[in-house]
Amino acid sequence: MIDPNTCHRGIFTIDGPLPGYAFPTTVSYTPLGERLWTATDGIYRTVFAEGDEGVVAFDTFWSPAAAGSYRTAIDRVLPGRELHTVVYSHEHLDHCGFATDLAPEASTILAHEDAAAVIAARGADGQVVPTETWEGERKRFEIDGIGFELINPGATHGAGNVAAHFPEDGVLFMVDTVIPGVGYTFVPDWHLDSYLPNMRRLEALEWETFVPGHFWPLDRQGFSDNLAYYERISEAAFEALAEGIDPDDFPVIDAWAKERLRAEHGRLFRFDEYIGMNVMRYMAHHRTGGWGLEDAGGVVEGSL
Amino acid sequence: MSVKLDVAPVADGVWTAAAGDYRTIFAAAGDEVVAVNGFGTAALAGAYAEAIRATVPAAKVVAVIASIDHLDHSAQASQLAGSGELVAHELCARLLTSRGQNPTRRLAEDAELELGGQRLSLLYRGPTQGSGNLAVHLPEQRLLFLVGPRGDARYGLFPDMHFRHLTRVWRELAELEVDVVVPGRGPTIDVDGLRRAADYVDALAEASQQAFADGLPIWVIEAMAPYVEEALEERFGDLGGFDRHVGIGAIRLVHYYLMGGWGLEDTARPELLLGKP
Numbered sequence: 001m002i003d004p005n006t007c008h009r010g011i012f013t014i015d016g017p018l019p020g021y022a023f024p025t026t027v028s029y030t031p032l033g034e035r036l037w038t039a040t041d042g043i044y045r046t047v048f049a050e051g052d053e054g055v056v057a058f059d060t061f062w063s064p065a066a067a068g069s070y071r072t073a074i075d076r077v078l079p080g081r082e083l084h085t086v087v088y089s090h091e092h093l094d095h096c097g098f099a100t101d102l103a104p105e106a107s108t109i110l111a112h113e114d115a116a117a118v119i120a121a122r123g124a125d126g127q128v129v130p131t132e133t134w135e136g137e138r139k140r141f142e143i144d145g146i147g148f149e150l151i152n153p154g155a156t157h158g159a160g161n162v163a164a165h166f167p168e169d170g171v172l173f174m175v176d177t178v179i180p181g182v183g184y185t186f187v188p189d190w191h192l193d194s195y196l197p198n199m200r201r202l203e204a205l206e207w208e209t210f211v212p213g214h215f216w217p218l219d220r221q222g223f224s225d226n227l228a229y230y231e232r233i234s235e236a237a238f239e240a241l242a243e244g245i246d247p248d249d250f251p252v253i254d255a256w257a258k259e260r261l262r263a264e265h266g267r268l269f270r271f272d273e274y275i276g277m278n279v280m281r282y283m284a285h286h287r288t289g290g291w292g293l294e295d296a297g298g299v300v301e302g303s304l
Numbered sequence: 305m306s307v308k309l310d311v312a313p314v315a316d317g318v319w320t321a322a323a324g325d326y327r328t329i330f331a332a333a334g335d336e337v338v339a340v341n342g343f344g345t346a347a348l349a350g351a352y353a354e355a356i357r358a359t360v361p362a363a364k365v366v367a368v369i370a371s372i373d374h375l376d377h378s379a380q381a382s383q384l385a386g387s388g389e390l391v392a393h394e395l396c397a398r399l400l401t402s403r404g405q406n407p408t409r410r411l412a413e414d415a416e417l418e419l420g421g422q423r424l425s426l427l428y429r430g431p432t433q434g435s436g437n438l439a440v441h442l443p444e445q446r447l448l449f450l451v452g453p454r455g456d457a458r459y460g461l462f463p464d465m466h467f468r469h470l471t472r473v474w475r476e477l478a479e480l481e482v483d484v485v486v487p488g489r490g491p492t493i494d495v496d497g498l499r500r501a502a503d504y505v506d507a508l509a510e511a512s513q514q515a516f517a518d519g520l521p522i523w524v525i526e527a528m529a530p531y532v533e534e535a536l537e538e539r540f541g542d543l544g545g546f547d548r549h550v551g552i553g554a555i556r557l558v559h560y561y562l563m564g565g566w567g568l569e570d571t572a573r574p575e576l577l578l579g580k581p
Contacts, residue, residue, distance in 0.1 A: 010561065010562075010564060011561055011564050011565065012513055012516075012517075012561050013509075013510075013513065013561075014510055014513040014514055014517065016517065017517065018516075018517050019517060019518075019519060020516045020517055020518075020519060023519075062562070091564070092563040092564055093562065093563055093564035094562050094563050094564075097564060117568065117576065118567060118568055118571060121568055121571035121572055121573035121574075121576060122564055122565065122570070122571045122572070123571070123572055124564050127564070158563075158566075159567055159568075184523070185523055185555055185559065186461055186552075186555065186556065186559075188556075188559045188563060188566070189563065189566040189567070247460065248458055248459070248460030248461070248549070249460070249548055249549075250460070250461075250525070250548065250549070250551070250552040251548055273523070273524065277525075277552070277555070280460070280461060280552070281461060284460065284461050284463040284464075287344070287374075287375065287376050287463075288374040288375055288376055288434070288463055288464060289373065289374060289375035289376075289379070289399075289403065291434075291463065291464035291566075292434075292435055292464065292566075292567055292569065293395070293398060293399065293435060293577070294567070296398065296399050296402040296403075297402050
């Protein structure tokens with residue numbers, strides 16, 4: 001058991017124990033191919049791969065204890081293997097914050113240089129600074145007999161957020177971009193100007209199964225439908241602004257969004273929880289013109 | 305549709321102009337005017353220019369300071385500046401340029417300027433809201449203008465606010481010798497009001513973290529809102545909009561801690577955005 005008084009704390013600043021970071025989750029696993037697996041605690045999801053000698057794990061789960069649970073799952077599937085490489089999908093702590101707890105022996109922590117820059121500057125407790133970085137849009141890796149390509153389609157969510165493509169297994173893995181159902185809360189740190197066109201670039205690749213960073217895998221239709229949902233929410237946010245809905249008043253936006261969008265999207269997973277927050281975020285985006293330099297000229301032209 | 309702004313003097317030779325919740329300032333020396341921002345629509349910018357001319361006879365806008373990149377404050381700054389200067393922080397200027405505006409002076413650090421007979425300090429103490437958000441200090445008039453803090457609790461989603469540095473910067477600015485603080489939204493305040501704005505955000509940040517520590521489902525507003533409302537009501541329940549805004553603010557803040565912040569702005573080294581080693 002991890003001690004909530006002494007566990008890694010990310011960037012939490014309050015004194016006292018953090019039982020939320022110490023609570024062990026149950027991580028299950030499912031094969032995606034001969035040597036590729038997906039692991040989930042029901043909310044977070046990632047992938048790991050069996051190498052000739054050891055293991056390559058993507059991401060670390062969302063807390064010190066969840067990282068430990070992830071490691072337990074890997075050890076059950078591949079007992080006695082060294083977890084020598086951790087690949088970060090992006091820089092957020094809730095996916096990549098706890099490599100120390102997942103694999104203290106890992107000799108390689110791999111990330112895109114844009115993610116690595118944020119991680120190094122952040123200095124979060126428990127997040128390991130990448131030992132190896134890559135730049136640009138696409139790079140093929142062969143690590144311990146495992147072949148995959150990392151792809152940065154342009155600004156989508158977070159910094160240096162990349163997809164991992166496993167062409168032999170027909171799998172594309174990417175975190176916090178396409179997720180079943182409506183978007184998570186207020187779609188945090190999504191770069192909404194460029195998100196949709198940059199994500200659509202990934203449709204040009206050969207894959208059958210999309211593994212998101214949360215909930216369950218999707219097929220190509222599910223991926224496309226999810227992107228179309230965001231197009232509609234962007235339009236709905238313009239409609240709300242035009243109708244004079246106060247873009248800062250969540251209760252008003254939530255009521256408006258549920259009434260306006262229930263017929264179209266009411267059956268989507270987490271509609272009642274988040275439809276108001278999704279619309280509110282897009283309203284704020286439209287009103288302010290985007291948040292930060294990522295939202296200025298972030299659309300990447302051309303196919304992958 | 306005609307738009308009318310509310311204009312009121314806030315210091316010697318300085319006025320505040322408000323359109324609903326949005327607010328800015330302009331200062332005059334003789335017929336030369338320095339204006340800040342310019343509102344979000346062409347109609348409001350036109351009304352702002354009209355209000356300046358109605359207040360300062362034969363006014364000539366010699367400079368506009370785009371204090372923040374957000375469209376709802378500065379979408380029309382270039383048009384308002386006309387042939388005058390358009391001044392912005394480098395980070396803000398990059399965004400303005402990407403949107404077709406034309407900053408003529410780009411600042412990479414604090415600057416003392418003489419514009420239109422006014423002595424201005426343009427202060428950048430780190431990321432607060434938006435990109436390259438400048439505080440406009442008029443030392444002789446003991447006045448400070450800043451987009452971000454409010455005299456109430458109507459922050460909504462805290463859009464594009466960078467919590468790593470936000471309240472530190474506000475507290476530093478509250479140490480300036482000023483009598484009036486004009487925020488970009490809501491009523492004018494003073495330095496005590498600015499400190500209270502920082503206190504509110506800090507208290508909300510602490511309560512949001514504690515909610516996570518206590519095992520609340522931090523993604524559910526029906527759980528977060530009553531938790532933080534109870535924690536903060538005694539100290540901040542008098543702030544306008546507290547009950548409608550505190551819950552969504554808590555959802556926003558707890559994800560800052562869970563995710564680690566958003567970009568280099570929320571790290572210890574935001575100067576990397578400017579390419580500084």
